Amino acid sequence: MIEIENVRKSFGQLEVLKGINLTVQKGEVLTIIGGSGSGKSTLLTCINGLETIDAGRIVVDGTDVHAKATDLNKLRRKLGIVFQQFNAFPHLTVLENVMLAPVKVLGQSKAEAEAMAVKQLTHVGLGDKLKVYPSRMSGGQQQRMAIARALAMSPAYMLFDEVTSALDPQLVGEVLDTLRMLASEGMTMICVTHEMKFAREVSDRVAFFHKGVMAEIAPPEELFGAPKNPELQTFLAATH
Amino acid sequence: MFDTALTLADLGFLAQGALMTLAVTAVSVIAGTLLGVIFGVLRNQLGTYWSLPITFLLDIFRSVPLLIQLVLGNAAQSILKLGWAPFTTSCVVLSLYTAAYCTEIVRGGISAVPTTTRRAARSLGMTWWQDMRYIVAPLATRVSLPAWIGLTLGVMKDSALVLWLGLIELLRASQILVTRLQEPLFILLICGAIYFIISFPIARLGGYLERRWSND
Ligand SMILES: Nc1ncnc2c1ncn2[C@@H]1O[C@H](COP(=O)(O)OP(=O)(O)O)[C@@H](O)[C@H]1O
Numbered sequence A: 001m002i003e004i005e006n007v008r009k010s011f012g013q014l015e016v017l018k019g020i021n022l023t024v025q026k027g028e029v030l031t032i033i034g035g036s037g038s039g040k041s042t043l044l045t046c047i048n049g050l051e052t053i054d055a056g057r058i059v060v061d062g063t064d065v066h067a068k069a070t071d072l073n074k075l076r077r078k079l080g081i082v083f084q085q086f087n088a089f090p091h092l093t094v095l096e097n098v099m100l101a102p103v104k105v106l107g108q109s110k111a112e113a114e115a116m117a118v119k120q121l122t123h124v125g126l127g128d129k130l131k132v133y134p135s136r137m138s139g140g141q142q143q144r145m146a147i148a149r150a151l152a153m154s155p156a157y158m159l160f161d162e163v164t165s166a167l168d169p170q171l172v173g174e175v176l177d178t179l180r181m182l183a184s185e186g187m188t189m190i191c192v193t194h195e196m197k198f199a200r201e202v203s204d205r206v207a208f209f210h211k212g213v214m215a216e217i218a219p220p221e222e223l224f225g226a227p228k229n230p231e232l233q234t235f236l237a238a239t240h
Numbered sequence B: 001m002f003d004t005a006l007t008l009a010d011l012g013f014l015a016q017g018a019l020m021t022l023a024v025t026a027v028s029v030i031a032g033t034l035l036g037v038i039f040g041v042l043r044n045q046l047g048t049y050w051s052l053p054i055t056f057l058l059d060i061f062r063s064v065p066l067l068i069q070l071v072l073g074n075a076a077q078s079i080l081k082l083g084w085a086p087f088t089t090s091c092v093v094l095s096l097y098t099a100a101y102c103t104e105i106v107r108g109g110i111s112a113v114p115t116t117t118r119r120a121a122r123s124l125g126m127t128w129w130q131d132m133r134y135i136v137a138p139l140a141t142r143v144s145l146p147a148w149i150g151l152t153l154g155v156m157k158d159s160a161l162v163l164w165l166g167l168i169e170l171l172r173a174s175q176i177l178v179t180r181l182q183e184p185l186f187i188l189l190i191c192g193a194i195y196f197i198i199s200f201p202i203a204r205l206g207g208y209l210e211r212r213w214s215n216d
């Protein structure tokens, strides 16, 4: 369970998160929508401790992420995150990209890590690309590799930050299919996305962020069918 | 074909000079690179403001002509009664000189690694050190290599200046022979050829590594 309690975060004068309260249950798929600059990415990076917070708490399975005593490197093993940028390690093959952290961070043997990497890469449809360098792959393939790389750590939660935003339109589908597959397998996920159709299909709940505030949160039928917040109404009208 | 007074022993003398050049260069490049990596990482970690003292110090080494640094360095070691041999003094000064340039190369290489890539590494649970070791170091090395090769070749040629401290390296050895045999063109030709023979493999190594890494 991820518990976010009254989290505030500023960059200099700019308050980017203005008291966020949100709990994500095990097995839940939550999508976050909202305009650019509304604090969606910042929230995700606060959840895995890449960013500090100024007030409130984030608790993952009972561990306070920002407590001094917390071993972030250990905590991050259970929080997979995939970003908008592809972030492949360009000097490593696809297989090596996926094996690196399991070997170095989890201390798995090469054989163990390779078996897991092959399994995850096959799962996302890259079983035939093991020896290829990332630069030889399309953006969609690189994003699926990044997903497999995160999954190889056997995380309990997956965070996705606009993973299709940097892709050519014809490559969006393959990555969304991978996310749908994960959702259907019961992975706990927080997806920041601009793909409204996708959000409607896979989400248990959808949250709408506006200027650092979670302005509305509801099951998709409700949030898309009968939006209450006026900014959400404007936002949805603009994206259709 | 040539009518020359140059003997085999003279060639041996040149070879000894070449060995001295190689020794001074090797020590300086290795020590200077190690220091450069340390300072380069430090500069990157500390940020522009906190690394100002380092930057200032290294700027001195980069802007004062090497010859002056050698002469002042030698004077300093004598005033401080360190009792350094000319070889030691030469290597220390050249190492600092190399380190000053290498720091910039390393800093540039590290900052060429996208922050987002490093965030991805840290997100996988890698420590700062693991990120440095497995992601930043290989990527920064690829970026920095051409400049580092250039620096190494430059230091090798600049190392000729240690003749001012009395070391008989390749150029000084050639000068001595020129004075004795009065055959400047021929001897300098040989001297140049030896510099080339030493440099060529280093330059080729750079080209080879660049090609090998370009598959990635
Ligand atoms: N590292 C940072 N330093 C300063 N400002 C930042 C930083 N990261 C994000 N911001 C600012 O915080 C605001 C929210 O950013 P972000 O969380 O990326 O929004 P979103 O993902 O919803 O588009 C933006 O105005 C952005 O410019």
Ligand SMILES: [Mg+2]
Pocket (backbone or CB within 6 Å): A040, A041, A042, A161, A162
């Ligand atoms: Mg964002």
